[in-house]
Amino acid sequence: MELQLLLEYGWVLLVLIGLEGILAADNALVLAIMVKHLPEEQRKRALFYGLAGALVFRLGSLFVISFIVTIWQVQALGAAYLLFIALNHIWRKIVVRRAEHAAALDKPEKKSGFWFTVLKVELADIAFAVDSILAAFALALTLPKTNLPQIGGIDGGQFIIIFLGGFIGVVIMRFAATLFVKLLKERPSLETAAFLIVGWGGFKLLIFTLAHPSVGVLPYHFPHSPLFKTMFWIVLIGIAAGGWIVSGKNKVIKEVDSIK
16 A cells, blocks of 8 residues: 555655656746846846745745635635636637737837836746746646644645745746756747646536535535546546647657748
């Protein structure tokens, strides 16, 4: 049983590392765009403050959410938020981004001062932290409980997995963002797949909300049942595999076009 527990937790941690890597690369790219107008020295300082803020806000979000996650209204808000950012990303990717890009070509860039840029970076960090921690919670909540003491409203083992996922996201933003940005440029469909996984995590939080004893729409044990767990992981793996396969085909098409 111990080995099975370790395998389940190890698998979720690997999925979180991949998901955090893609989200962190996207976040790092956004931060780089936000500070690009600053002189190099100020740019480095602004990014340093941004990374420090990312760590603080992720840890803060983790501890706050761990204490209120058992409240069904919080689960419902978390589910709605994750579903929103997933659908919003797909909408902007497909429909809005081209129009914004065209408008940006005709619109002069308004440059902010150093401290106002830092403020915008920190506000972005708050949004990134909530995205990251909620997505990690959604993936970790169906893990079996351990003998570790509870932290807040969740099992100690689940808390550690969520903490490691959030911490790894910050490390990737600092040391490996360039590699993931390169990967996203070569396989852009992976970004959409990552947000689909975030949305799927939002769906799981929705199921937890509907199964909450205070709501009672679904049986309480359903989110923890082998049927739901199996369905959740089959779909998640399908999204990840599909994103990799589609992005690989797009990469081949681009390479063929460049040869022509």
